[in-house]
Amino acid sequence: MSLWSIVSHMPPEEFGGLFAEFPRSLRCLLADWLENQPWEFINGSDAFCTSVAGAMLSAMLEKLRGAAGSDGQQCQILQQISGIESAYRRDPLRLVAVLKAILEGEKAAVMKRDRHLPLSFHRRQEELKFSLGLQRLQHRVREIQALRDGPAASLQLNTAEAKPPESELPTLILEAVKELEVAKQQVLKRIQIWKRQQQLAGNGALFEENLAPLQKRCESLVEVYFQLHQQVMAASAELGAELLPRLLERFNEVLSSLVKSSFLVEKQPPQVLKTQTKFQAGVRFLLGPQLLKASAKPYMVRADMVTEKQARELALSAYSNALSESTGEIMHNVVALETNPTSGTCCANFKNVLLKKIKRCERKGSESVTEEKCAVLFSTTVALSPSNLSVHLQVLSLPIVVIVHGNQDNNAKATVLWDNAFSEIDRVPFVVAERVPWEKMCDTLNLKFMAEVQTTKGLLKEHYFFLAQKIFNDHSASPEDFQSRSVSWAQFNKEILPGRGFTFWQWFDGVLDLTKRCLKSYWSDRLIIGFISKQYVCKLLSTEPDGTFLLRFSDSEIGGVTIAHVIRGKDGSSQVENIQPFSAKDLSIRSLGDRIRDLGQLRNLYPNTPKDQAFGSHYNKQTGKDGRGYVSTAIKMTVESERNQQAQSAVGAPPEAPQAQMLSLPMLQPELHPESLSSVLGPICPPGPFCPQPVPTGYPASESNIGMMVSESLGSSFPSPSPMLSPSLVMDPALPRCPDLAFRNPLPFMPNQYMPGEAPSEPQDAEMPELPPVTLMVDAPLQSSPRWMPPSMDPLPSSEFEQFLQEMSLEGPALGPPFTPPLQRSGYPGPSASCWGPGESRWDDSVRPGHV
Structure with missing residues (x-):
């Protein structure tokens, strides 16, 4: 310009x-x-x-x-x-x-x-x-x-x-x-x-x-x-014997520095280098076509690995001393220095270099392996024309972090990023500042984000404010306050964020990877706010109409994006819910645009853009029959709250007679509302919590399905007809007894959450591994022909009821361990997850399985 x-x-x-x-x-x-x-x-x-x-x-x-x-x-x-x-x-x-x-x-x-x-x-x-x-x-x-x-x-x-x-x-x-x-x-x-x-x-x-x-x-x-x-x-002759030697010395220094400085690494080796992995590199001698003297044998360039200490020693000697010992074993590390008359270049290209192993040096303090920097030293000796002067040329690559396993890659990239961003032009290898201005850090993060995601839409000042609050753990300062602060290397990638299990860079790099792989077009269209806290989202959406939503990066997970949306409670008050974050794996199964289309409760992207207008170009086209005449299938996403509402509306009709209803149901289907079973459960079920506890992070779980619930797929394994519940229940002595067991209002429950005693059995297959043992609400075996009590009967006295339960428990055959759906990733309970933690029991711990 x-x-x-x-x-x-x-x-x-x-x-x-x-x-x-x-x-x-x-x-x-x-x-x-x-x-x-x-x-x-x-x-x-x-x-x-x-x-x-x-x-x-x-x-x-x-x-x-x-x-x-x-x-x-x-x-x-x-x-x-x-x-x-x-x-x-x-x-x-x-x-x-x-x-x-x-x-x-x-x-x-x-x-x-x-x-x-x-x-x-x-x-x-x-x-x-x-x-x-x-x-x-x-x-x-x-x-x-x-x-x-x-x-x-x-x-x-x-x-x-x-x-x-x-x-x-x-x-x-x-x-x-x-x-x-x-x-x-x-x-x-x-x-x-x-x-x-x-x-x-x-x-x-x-x-x-x-x-x-x-x-x-x-x-x-x-x-x-x-x-x-x-x-x-x-x-x-005119200059004299005193002036001429001084002038010639100055002339030699000029030529020597020009020649040595014109030996450059044109193609850098990878700055995060894994052992046993091939890589490429290339050096170029700018003055080679002009100064190299013709030689019978080609000049050879050698590549060696050097430590930070060795690099400093070479720099202090102005790269005149030869390397004493390589710090790593490198294969295919000698290449000819060739002059191309057509292009006028003089280069040595390393195409199949392999670092077999690395010798680690002593680290200082709490320095980790991924903070240790080394470099590749390229060296050669050439003769210059017309004086036939022999010159030893050496040049260092950019700092390299050598890793031996892929799980070190993230922390190694942090070391490289910090060194690239904040090192000085003329420095002692590889010294870099421990603290840098936050403003420079913002520029670095923005540069890295735009380059990795390949987008022209960078971070905004609001994003920098959120990132500053996160890295400094300060939610009271203003944006202007952060501009005068400095951020340390420890804050960047050594100290674990409060309440988390990862560092700031590990979290930010997860966002980079997710956005690059799955969200590039959404970010480029400014459909994702992304860097915003959950608390500020609640403040932002609390006054918005029902169905308003926005997208933000998860604050508690690495590489997750979540949807925050407004819903109305029964009392008409607004509530902001955050759907369980989606990882790159989730979005590879079903794209973010299609997931948003699936959820009917999402209406307008904040502040007021209809979702079809905002995300319409990101929807995948729905096809009909394929070339073979088959009707295409599709995976669609629902969230727990939505499914519960659908289940409640599906069973709004009044239930039939209790006895007929009980005999016709081999198991409790998730589509049935528990209130319709109150008359059946009342005489035999002690009070107990059947509803999972709320998700600790406040995310309602999401689920992708193809029209079949877990319970439906297992229903065929049950003997039919069979009673819905086993009466062999174990009561916790600490629970209060119900004065009237004929009728009570059961607590709400989630779909696929089985009631006590109705866990299904599954036929054991020789190739199917058994499910791990879990703590059950009902430990006693079921009867093949259990006795049951019509709801019209009078309630039994307490002692008779306990005897009744004992008899039922001792007579019935076991149906096998009940099915308990596993927890979803990161500990978020899914639609069918148990609400009981590991080692917890719903009933008295003194009761052994199969005994009362």
Whole structure:
């Protein structure tokens, strides 16, 4: 993005009198071209600056005349061009000062509004500065050549480039060497910036991988280096025995640093590297095509694993010392350094490298294996032309965390993310800050999220507020308070979040994985609020109409998304329910859009978008018959509360006679409401809790089904006809006795929750494993022909009732262990889960199974 593309949309009055000496209309015609000239870097009034300024004035006039030909106001523009030429032809440096002031004013206005300039503008300015410095060096070489050859050679230069009066050769050479060192520092800085951008790309930042411009810059500077070096050697007699060695030493340092810095890791190995896994990497020698001396044998590049301590020792020696010992065993780690004349590159590509094993070093304090950083060291020795100088080249890869098992991957990624984000450009390997500003952490999380999910929709300030509350465990601070805080590595991925079993990064990485795999399109369409607390959701939805819902990431589970929606209680008050979170596995079975379509109680996406309008494009098409004529089946989702309501409406008709109803039912079907059985259960059932306790997290369980409940699939295994309940019940002595057992209102229960004594038996198959033993409400065996008491009979006295129960228990055959559906994942009880915890008994623990 150019500076003018921003400035042109700003009010002209913000620039005051900037365009008093240069019309704004001409600035508009020149647009990007004006910013691609080094106006800001022409400092001084020497022959070089005057020459460059004159050339830029001529180029600008030609550009303006070409633009005037296609403009409607040609006459006015030509007059302005004539005025500029007459005003600045004799003093082109004055034009430089005017345009420099205009560009400075525009930059100040953009900085005031946006607080930053476009990155492309900074890069272009840096390139212009280097290009102008290279031109100055070439001018210096010509000046030195002219001074050495005498007055005759000076005539070959134009008037503006004539040698400065009273200039001495040693002084001119010293100035040229100083400018050479400045240009070298610019190249080295640009290489460091490229390396840093490559590291940030590991977290998802945009990265210009093309090394061709950087290689051209290195080659241009080395070419000028050799020209200047040749002039110095030719003038060795004038320089003297004292100055010449110092100059040659400086020359050697320039070439050595350029050569060593131009040996780069173009393709980084994986930063989380698992042993016994092949990987690829590649190095590139930018000055190879220009400097490598032809050799009978190809130069070979070796890859070795080094520890953090070894990397620091190499850095302190400026990568001049050879590696003493590799810290890991690597196979296929030697590759030839090859020059490609067509592409003009010199590379060594490692295609099948294998890290067999790693030698761990001593860790400090509480540091874990996944916090230990190492690197791959690439090294080679080459001979440079034309001097046949032997140079040892070494370069380190980015920090690597070596793992031996997949369950270490999550924590290893945290170490890499932190190092990539917060390391300095020129650092001791691999030192990184322990605390960083929360604002920088927000930028890092946003960058990682957008890169992993592959979306252009990043995190919002409301999301950052929720994340800050989570990582700092502070729900009283304002968003402004968090901006001045710093977050530590321990808070990021060492300390377990309060009340959870995982760290902040482990939770955030689970959200990343879920969104990347299943929710990318929903997030990109802004259908998921995601990063919001359950408490704030209740506050947000409490005043909304019934059926309003939103989507948020689970706060208590790793990699879960839940639906929060508003329902109305019997008293008309609103209540917010959170459906049990869906994992990536759940959403691979049935998509989030289809699950939302399944639930009739969901009507409007918060704040007021109809769900079909919001999620219609995410619904899967419902098909009819397939190619073979079969009717397609579909899995649909329901939640417990919805199923209970359907079950209640299905049995709204008054029950038939108790005796007939009892004889016709071999088992209690989940579709029957318990109130319809009150007259049957009353004489023989002691009071007891038949309803599961509410889910501890407040999530109503969801279930995917294909039209068949568990109890229905097991119903065929029951003998029929059979009484609905076994009278062999065991009463807890602590329970109060019912004064009137003829009738009572049973407590509500969940579908598929069996009543005492009616657990079904299942025929044992040789290939079917037995279900694990569970604590049962009824432990006594059932009778094949149990006695039962019509509801019209008078209640038995207490002692007779106990005797009756005992007789019933001793006579009946066992039907086998009752079926108890298992708990769903993460401990949330599903639609058929027992409400009793492990080791708990519904009745007296002193009663042994099968005995009263």
